[in-house]
Amino acid sequence: MSGWDGFLHGLSLAAQPDVLIYCVFGVLLGTFVGVLPGIGAMATISLLLPITYYLSPEAALVMLAGVYYGSQYGGAVASILLRLPGTPQSAVTTLDGYPLAQQGRAGVALFTSMISSFSGSMIGIFVLIVLSGALARAAIAFGAAEYAAMMILGLVAASTVGAKHPAKGLAMVVLGLILGCVGTDVNSGVQRFTFGQTELMDGVNLVALAMGLFGVAEVIANIRVAERTGVPPRVALRELLPSRSELRRIPFPALRGASLGSFFGALPGTGSTISSFLAYAVERRVSRHPEQFGTGAIEGVAGPEAANNAAAISAFVPTLALGIPGDPIMALMLGALVIHGVQPGPLMLEARPDMFWGLIASFGIGNVLLLILNLPLIGIWVSMLRIPFRWLYPAILIFVCLGVYSVRGSSFDMFAVALIGLIGYALSFARFNPALLLLGFVLGPLIETNLRRALLIARGDPMVFLQRPIAAAFMVVAAGLIVMSLVQVIRRQSNRAV
């Protein structure tokens, strides 16, 4: 099935009422948690993960993906109105969105972010259709060495690109890889690091890990912080429409941002947050009035918002085509697919075309829904910002417990969530990123299996990773990233010493 036939076929599947309803639910919930500072897409998707056991795989994935790209829309609202990013991806939007709001142009900033988000998503979907098919075909030639090298590159890139403390990022990834070793070793049947606990034989529970790190730890950290958000201004519907001269400043920045976002989103390890920062830098560079940036430039909202939405969509390229998640949210998506017995990868397109195209088509439907719903509902989303966090977090905690219990009726898992939550909270003090731990955890078993297989085929010769050209390219880039970040850290330290 070619790309466009597949997409049309997917549309007919995704438009079925029993899938569509979860798409609507997903994008609305995503916008809601994106708007609210204090709960993110990561925590919400972990919370929903156990519930997806009760849904069909199509509905489950469509819903979880909807939460993800929906949150990208919502994230801008708090950024613009309160200078408080609802999601990390929309942190850049505060730079020009908030000044616009202070000048009474909040409506225009919101409109710009919505329309740019939409165009970014649409371009992302186009890239996803074109790239994932091609990549899946190319990836059939990939052997174990290529897979292992690519995943190693993904992990290195995720922890070093744009990171202030690459060693901390790498440490979290490695800790995640170690956690991924817990349980029965597939090759030998040996119980590793279970310490006699039968509950650990299947490994650390992904749902418990994700909920502890993101649900519980975020609740603890946000109870006090989220109370001090301030009161957002009211935004009327007619204030949304920009003037003609303002409208003209949207398309090109949005287009540039979307191209940038689609590219970096599809690369393993560089996600939507980095894309939005890059898009902002590009807009300031190409602008004829760079001095306007930071004081309310429309371009400074349009570029980054298009970029983070495009990246959120194109992040599905490596996840679906190769079965390798490029960022932590995709790691959760991969987990959800595997829970439902769908193995993403080059063969998924052949084996489960309905799933593949249905999901992609649902992105199109979901984004159109977001555009249609969000503009009229903007007043409601803004008023959501007035909900105090203390009304929400007790319910979040109870849902965390029940969610993890529902997976296999185990009290052990609920105690594990409490412990993991405590660890997650402790990690935040030294600015360790728990998302990288989760990425390592999901990729760990995949890396180990492919590493062992590659070396077995090569008769134990580690040079196999340098002799095969594609694997070698991945390894060289990964090594380059590590060297670059080392240089950066050493330079920063010598600057301080001077």
Place this chain on the structure above:
Amino acid sequence: MKRDIPDLAGGVLLAAIGLFVTFYAVGHYEIGSLRRMGPGFFPAFLGGVLAALGVMIALPALGRQGEAIRIAWKECLAVLAALLVFAAGLNQVGLVLVTLASVLIATLAAPDCRIGWRIALAVIVTILSVAVFSFGLKMTVPLWPGR
């Protein structure tokens, strides 16, 4: 004496975990060779890498001033107590009572101190959780003590 305590403690702890993993893997599982890796190979290797990274994080922290950290003790304790009570009590006293108790404990951390609000919230969350999980998702979970 300047110390970045969070980085120092984090680095040392990671290094300790790494060393433990390596020694435990070497001691308990077969390492094998590069050609035929045993179950201990990958974790033993990872433990070594983690230990090295931990040292890399801890060493520079010795000579610099860290940011002051503020631990949200009250919030942390209330949340953990709520979770532990829920985990321990769910099968003993049933969903309804355990949810009420956990929400009341969790709200101890909330800045709003009115008791009426706490009880109202506990009742609402209980109704929600019973509706969603017990009736909606048909989860097998006791609602009341002693079934």
